[in-house]
Amino acid sequence: xxxxxxxxxxxxxxxxxxxxxxxxxxxxxxxxxxxxxxxxxxxxxxxxxxxxxxxxxxxxxxxxxxxxxxx
Amino acid sequence: xxxxxxxxxxxxxxxxxxxxxxxxxxxxxxxxxxxxxxxxxxxxxxxxxxxxxxxxxxxxxxxxxxxxxxxxxxxxxxxxxxxxxxxxxxxxxxxxxxxxxxxxxxxxxxxxxxxxxxxxxxxxxxxxxxxxxxxxxxxxxxxxxxxxxxxxxxxxxxxxxxxxxxxxxxxxxxxxxxxxxxxxxxxxxxxxxxxxxxxxxxxxxxxxxxxxxxxxxxxxxxxxxxxxxxxxxxxxxxxxxxxxxxxxxxxxxxxxxxxxxxxxxxxxxxxxxxxxxxxxxxxxxxxxxxxxxxxxxxxxxxxxxxxxxxxxxxxxxxxxxxxxxxxxxxxxxxxxxxxxxxxxxxxxxxxxxxxxxxxxxxxxxxxxxxxxxxxxxxxxxxxxxxxxxxxxxxxxxxxxxxxxxxxxxxxxxxxxxxxxxxxxxxxxxxxxxxxxxxxxxxxxxxxxxxxxxxxxxxxxxxxxxxxxxxxxxxxxxxxxxxxxxxxxxxxxxxxxxxxxxxxxxxxxxxxxxxxxxxxxxxxxxxxxxxxxxxxxxxxxxxxxxxxxxxxxxxxxxxxxxxxxxxxxxxxxxxx
Numbered sequence: 001x002x003x004x005x006x007x008x009x010x011x012x013x014x015x016x017x018x019x020x021x022x023x024x025x026x027x028x029x030x031x032x033x034x035x036x037x038x039x040x041x042x043x044x045x046x047x048x049x050x051x052x053x054x055x056x057x058x059x060x061x062x063x064x065x066x067x068x069x070x071x
Numbered sequence: 072x073x074x075x076x077x078x079x080x081x082x083x084x085x086x087x088x089x090x091x092x093x094x095x096x097x098x099x100x101x102x103x104x105x106x107x108x109x110x111x112x113x114x115x116x117x118x119x120x121x122x123x124x125x126x127x128x129x130x131x132x133x134x135x136x137x138x139x140x141x142x143x144x145x146x147x148x149x150x151x152x153x154x155x156x157x158x159x160x161x162x163x164x165x166x167x168x169x170x171x172x173x174x175x176x177x178x179x180x181x182x183x184x185x186x187x188x189x190x191x192x193x194x195x196x197x198x199x200x201x202x203x204x205x206x207x208x209x210x211x212x213x214x215x216x217x218x219x220x221x222x223x224x225x226x227x228x229x230x231x232x233x234x235x236x237x238x239x240x241x242x243x244x245x246x247x248x249x250x251x252x253x254x255x256x257x258x259x260x261x262x263x264x265x266x267x268x269x270x271x272x273x274x275x276x277x278x279x280x281x282x283x284x285x286x287x288x289x290x291x292x293x294x295x296x297x298x299x300x301x302x303x304x305x306x307x308x309x310x311x312x313x314x315x316x317x318x319x320x321x322x323x324x325x326x327x328x329x330x331x332x333x334x335x336x337x338x339x340x341x342x343x344x345x346x347x348x349x350x351x352x353x354x355x356x357x358x359x360x361x362x363x364x365x366x367x368x369x370x371x372x373x374x375x376x377x378x379x380x381x382x383x384x385x386x387x388x389x390x391x392x393x394x395x396x397x398x399x400x401x402x403x404x405x406x407x408x409x410x411x412x413x414x415x416x417x418x419x420x421x422x423x424x425x426x427x428x429x430x431x432x433x434x435x436x437x438x439x440x441x442x443x444x445x446x447x448x449x450x451x452x453x454x455x456x457x458x459x460x461x462x463x464x465x466x467x468x469x470x471x472x473x474x475x476x477x478x479x480x481x482x483x484x485x486x487x488x489x490x491x492x493x494x495x496x497x498x499x500x501x502x503x504x505x506x507x508x509x510x511x512x513x514x515x516x517x518x519x520x521x522x523x524x525x526x527x528x529x530x531x532x533x534x535x536x537x538x539x540x541x542x543x544x545x546x547x548x549x550x551x552x553x554x555x556x557x558x559x560x561x562x563x564x565x566x567x568x569x570x571x572x573x574x575x576x577x578x579x580x581x582x583x584x585x586x587x588x589x590x591x592x593x594x595x596x597x598x599x600x601x602x603x604x605x606x607x608x609x610x611x612x613x614x615x616x617x618x619x620x621x622x623x624x625x626x627x628x629x630x631x632x633x634x635x636x637x638x639x640x641x642x643x644x645x646x
Contacts, residue, residue: 023542024541024542024543024574025540025541025542026540026541026542033575033577033578034537034541034542034544034575035448035449035537036448037327037400037402037446037447037448037449037451038324038327039324039400039401039402040324040401041195041323041324041329041645042193042237043191043192043193043237043239043646044191044193044646045578045579045645045646046401047578048400048401048403048448049448050448051399051400052400053400056578056579056645056646057578059578060577060578060579063577063578
């Protein structure tokens with residue numbers, strides 16, 4: 001399966017989805033894990049976002065609104 | 072008259088005094104509580120010793136009842152006062168005790184608080200579904216994958232290729248013990264000798280192949296305070312035990328898609344786990360947080376983490392990554408990385424001296440990797456040059472699966488006519504033919520790869536790119552490899568490429584769909600025995616009980632292996 005066909009399939013799914021939020025697009029507060037570089041797979045994993053380092057659990061807390069957006 | 076009464080009164084008083092004036096003993100209990108009653112005429116004031124008309128009693132002293140009552144009243148007052156004081160004290164003590172109890176940590180509460188701060192547990196799982204449009208023999212694309220080879224197109228399977236349980240114990244800030252068990256698939260001989268017998272007539276079948284077993288992957292002690300007093304080296308540590316080698320884990324983190332495919336040297340057989348002692352750390356030239364160098368080097372057993380060490384020598388490995396413009400986070404910006412590995416075959420000293428034509432088991436090996444890489448937060452790209460000596464053997468070529476001839480079983484019909492391929496073939500001394508068999512080809516590959524003088528050269532390119540505003544990342548890897556560039560035209564030269572799309576579900580789960588391919592890119596050809604002989608192929612030698620072609624001009628055909636093409640769905644869970 002080529003990348004182009006996969007993207008087309010994803011686009012079709014967004015059209016048929018009828019969902020309020022497109023699952024293939026980013027949403028939520030920054031920083032978002034998709035925009036971050038995975039720099040170490042460990043316990044917990046580490047990500048670099050906007051020049052700062054976050055753990056996976058910190059990014060989860062930001063996404064869930066448990067932590068202020070800027071540290 | 073009046074004087075007589077005074078005299079009588081005086082005498083009477085004197086008598087009265089004498090009557091009651093007794094020695095007063097301080098401790099005399101008999102005198103306590105005694106009373107004397109006189110009688111007073113209220114009209115005249117005279118005192119009489121007997122009652123009479125118009126006389127009222129005059130009691131001197133205290134009666135026992137009165138005394139008792141006084142004592143009781145006094146005692147009760149004192150008791151009441153004491154009780155009140157005691158109650159007040161008890162109240163104060165109770166308040167104090169309650170405060171102490173509230174502040175006091177139960178043993179289990181204290182233990183849990185400490186445990187929480189000093190213990191971490193996590194899990195890692197790589198799961199996949201693989202569809203082999205073109206099945207073939209070759210190295211495994213991922214751990215624990217052993218697909219059937221040529222002739223099994225459309226083979227497909229759900230697999231578990233990695234499960235870790237990571238536990239970290241840090242009783243103090245500078246000591247950490249890591250224990251990581253992993254799952255692996257057992258592969259065992261299916262020989263009838265593996266079955267179990269009970270008594271004289273009972274048998275039980277046994278086949279351990281396929282079981283997912285548990286074994287130790289990492290178990291090490293790390294000390295992190297080594298360079299605390301040296302600002303430039305602060306953060307460095309020393310590790311002792313079964314641990315990641317200096318290259319594989321680092322490169323897996325650089326690539327970022329280990330759950331999809333192996334990095335170049337890992338694919339070629341460099342195990343990610345080693346047992347030994349290693350130093351790791353950053354070098355911060357200006358003493359700040361910007362990193363310019365990070366390093367890892369150490370000495371290890373020659374075998375990998377699941378091999379019994381046998382040799383009396385050790386292998387060394389070292390990696391250094393330089394960031395000329397500084398890196399504020401790991402891998403940031405431009406980086407140059409060099410890796411070097413040197414060691415010897417994992418062979419016991421007493422068998423190391425035996426003479427053999429194919430010396431790979433006892434020869435030295437080396438690996439070099441040189442990388443140029445650039446990383447940003449949403450994309451990266453890396454190029455790598457690989458060089459090695461005796462670092463890719465027949466067992467690495469067939470780490471996924473190979474023909475039976477490479478694993479002790481002859482295939483194809485034997486040739487028994489004498490003179491075939493220059494051999495004295497007979498039913499008692501059968502020879503390998505070239506039809507429906509891989510025997511002669513396996514012998515040729517052994518000569519190319521296991522002769523103790525092979526030289527590997529390779530080049531790789533890999534990277535990824537986040538599609539903006541989406542959770543989708545395109546990634547890919549290209550590997551070109553010459554298993555022995557001393558061979559003028561090596562049929563085993565190959566290319567591997569991986570291309571796919573990864574979806575970031577959340578911080579812990581990713582899903583990828585990708586294509587993985589192994590291409591032996593030469594056009595099909597054969598080589599004569601005379602050409603193979605220079606690589607220590609033994610004309611007329613024996614493999615699996617059959618004689619190999621001997622005549623110098625006899626051509627062993629079909630040396631270029633079949634390609635492998637697959638489509639994978641890979642899932643990663645990391646916590």
